[in-house]
Amino acid sequence: MFDYKLLSALAAVVEQAGFERGAQVLGLSQSAISQRIKLLEARIGQPVLVRASPPTPTDIGRRLLNHVQQVRLLERDLQSQVPALDEEGMPERLRIALNADSLATWWAEAVSDFCAEQHLLLDLVVEDQTVGLKRMRAGEVAACICASERPVAGARSLLLGAMRYRALASPAFIARHFPEGVRADQLARTPALVFGPDDFLQHRYLASLGVNGGFEHHLCPSSEGFIRLTEAGLGWGLVPELQVRDQLESGALVELLPDKPIDVPLYWHHWRSGGQLLGLLTDHLAQACGQWLVPLE
Amino acid sequence: MFDYKLLSALAAVVEQAGFERGAQVLGLSQSAISQRIKLLEARIGQPVLVRASPPTPTDIGRRLLNHVQQVRLLERDLQSQVPALDEEGMPERLRIALNADSLATWWAEAVSDFCAEQHLLLDLVVEDQTVGLKRMRAGEVAACICASERPVAGARSLLLGAMRYRALASPAFIARHFPEGVRADQLARTPALVFGPDDFLQHRYLASLGVNGGFEHHLCPSSEGFIRLTEAGLGWGLVPELQVRDQLESGALVELLPDKPIDVPLYWHHWRSGGQLLGLLTDHLAQACGQWLVPLE
Numbered sequence A, B: 001m002f003d004y005k006l007l008s009a010l011a012a013v014v015e016q017a018g019f020e021r022g023a024q025v026l027g028l029s030q031s032a033i034s035q036r037i038k039l040l041e042a043r044i045g046q047p048v049l050v051r052a053s054p055p056t057p058t059d060i061g062r063r064l065l066n067h068v069q070q071v072r073l074l075e076r077d078l079q080s081q082v083p084a085l086d087e088e089g090m091p092e093r094l095r096i097a098l099n100a101d102s103l104a105t106w107w108a109e110a111v112s113d114f115c116a117e118q119h120l121l122l123d124l125v126v127e128d129q130t131v132g133l134k135r136m137r138a139g140e141v142a143a144c145i146c147a148s149e150r151p152v153a154g155a156r157s158l159l160l161g162a163m164r165y166r167a168l169a170s171p172a173f174i175a176r177h178f179p180e181g182v183r184a185d186q187l188a189r190t191p192a193l194v195f196g197p198d199d200f201l202q203h204r205y206l207a208s209l210g211v212n213g214g215f216e217h218h219l220c221p222s223s224e225g226f227i228r229l230t231e232a233g234l235g236w237g238l239v240p241e242l243q244v245r246d247q248l249e250s251g252a253l254v255e256l257l258p259d260k261p262i263d264v265p266l267y268w269h270h271w272r273s274g275g276q277l278l279g280l281l282t283d284h285l286a287q288a289c290g291q292w293l294v295p296l297e
Helices: A004-015 A019-026 A030-044 A059-081 A107-118 A133-137 A171-177 A184-189 A201-208 A223-231 A245-250 A275-291 B004-015 B019-026 B030-044 B059-081 B100-104 B107-118 B133-137 B171-177 B184-189 B201-208 B223-231 B245-250 B275-291
Strands: A092-098 A120-126 A143-146 A155-169 A192-194 A217-219 A237-240 A262-271 B092-098 B120-126 B143-146 B155-169 B192-194 B217-219 B237-240 B262-271
Touching (some): A004 A019, A019 A030, A059 A275, A092 A275, A107 A120, A107 A275, A107 B223, A133 A143, A143 A275, A155 A171, A155 A275, A184 A201, A192 A201, A192 A223, B004 B059, B019 B030, B092 B100, B092 B275, B100 B107, B100 B120, B100 B223, B133 B143, B155 B275, B192 B201, B192 B223, B192 B237, B201 B262
Parallel strands (some): A092 A120, A092 A143, A217 B120, B092 B120, B092 B143
Antiparallel strands (some): A143 A262, B143 B262, B155 B237, B155 B262
16 A cells, blocks of 8 residues: 555645645654655655645646545545544544635535534635636645536536626726716726636626727736725626625616626536545535526526 | 846746746747746856746746846836837736735725726735735735735835734524633634634634634635635634624624734835835825724734
8 A cells, every 4th residue: 555654744745835834734843744755756756746835746746645635535434434543533624626706605605504514624725716626636625616517537527506797897987987888899998807817707708799809907816805896996897796786786886788697607526436525515515506506508 | 237038038927827828928939938038047057937837936036026026116117207118008007915804805995096096907916914025025016915014125114004803703603602602711612714824813812812722623715705604604713893894783793702803913015116106005005094904002
C-alpha cells in the first residue's frame, strides 16, 4: 500500500497553502514535513509540488491528492460503522467548491438542516462556476457546484437547476447614462460590472443584443460587493434574481431592458466512490434545489 | 532606461494569471510573450517567473512588477497634462485590494460619486485584511485596505476608522445549542463560522471570554455567504454590524452575549509616488469614511 504519512503531508501543504501551516495541522515540525515530501518525491522519482507561494501540486501531485481525497471519503464511511476507529468522535467535514452567487443566495438554506442533523462541518471554497471543476480534478474538494455538465474522471454530475440573472442598474445610473431610454448600442460605452476575468455573462448578454467586442467595466470579485456597486450606481451588471427581490420590489434596482433574463445551469459534481455522507447530501440537494433554482430550458 | 516592452509582458502574464491571456491583452502571440519574458530573464540573469499555474513572480519579478505599477501611476498624471499621449482617451483604471467585508458594506457608497466624476474604473481584488499587503508588496495593486498599519517600502498608510463586529447567531441556533442561555465555556463545542484560514476574529473573541484552543467551525470565504449561513442557523460568527442592521432590528439575528463588539481597524495603503488620481481618492476616503466606520479606541 501507499505510505499515507507521506501523502497526508502533501495534502496538508496544499490544503493549508504552505509548509508552515501544513506542519502545524499535522503537529509536525516544518523540517519533518519537508522531509516527508522529499521522500515521497524520491520514491516516485519526480516532483509532486512546485515550491511557489503558495505551493502548487504538479500533475502527478494532483493525481495523488485526488486519491487522498477519495480515500478520506471512504474512511468516513468506515468510521461510522466502526466507531472505535473514529478519532475523538470528531464531526465530519466536507470540502466543497461552489460559485459565489450560490453561496450568497440559496446554499445556506438548502443545507442547514442537513448539516445540523448529520453533525457535518463545511469547508467552503468559492470558485467561479466555470473553474470550480479544477478543484475536483486536483482532488482538493469532495464536491463542486459549477456551470459545466461534464464530470471529471471518477466523478458524477447532477443538474440542480438554473440560476436566473437579470441585467440591472440603479435609477440614478439609468437617468445619468440613458436620459432618452436604454439603447443596446450605447451599453458598451457605459460602465458595466464584471465579477472577474472568467465571468463572461455580461459579454453573452451584450452579444444577445447584437453588441460584440470589448466594453468599459469595473472588476468586482464579490457577490455582495457586486450588488452594492450596482445600487451605488457605479455600473450595470447581471445579478441573480434571488439576491435582489427586495431591491426590484422597492425600485432601488431596475431591469435595463424588460424581461431579458439569462439562465445559468448549476451542476453538482461529486466523487462516484465518495461515501455515504456525500451520497446523502447529493440526494438531499436533488430534492431541495427546486425551491430556489429554475428548470433549465 | 529599462525595456518596458519586456516589463509589460511580465506584468500582463501575472495580472492575467497566464501566458495565453497575457498575450491576448497585449495583442501578441503566446510565443512572442514568452520570448519577451525569456529575454528579460537573460538580461537580468535570473528567472522572473515561476512557471506554475498561475505563473507567480520570483522575488526579483515582484520588485520589477512593483516598479511597473509605480511607473503606470506616474504615466496617468502625465497623460492628463499631455492628452496627446493618452491612448484613445481610455478611462483611468485603478487596481485596489480590499477586505471582503468592506466591499460588502461601505465601499461602493464611499466611492461611487468619485468614480463617476473622474471617469475611473476599478479593478477590485478581494483579500483578507491581514494579507492584502502582499499584493502591495508584489506591486500588483495601487492601493489596499487592510488591518495592519505598517506600510510597505515606498507606500504610506492612513487610518480610515474601524469596522465593528458582533458575535451573532439565529434564534433557532441559540435555542438548539443553548436552551439554558449562552455560556462562554460551551461556545467551543458549538459550530462557529470562520471566513478562512487567515481569519482569527472568532479566536480573539473566544480568547476575550477566557476560552482558548481549537473550536468546531465551518469555513466560508464569502461575506454574504457568512451572513446566509448565520441566518440559516449553521453556526455563530462575528459579523460587521453595518451589514446586518435589518436582521438585528427584526430579530433574525441575535447577539450571543450582550454588547461585546470587536473593532477591527482599517488602513488605506497607497504608493507615495502614486500620482494625482490616487492622491485625490485618498483625500476623498479620508473625508468620507467616518460615515460608516467607528473611531478606533
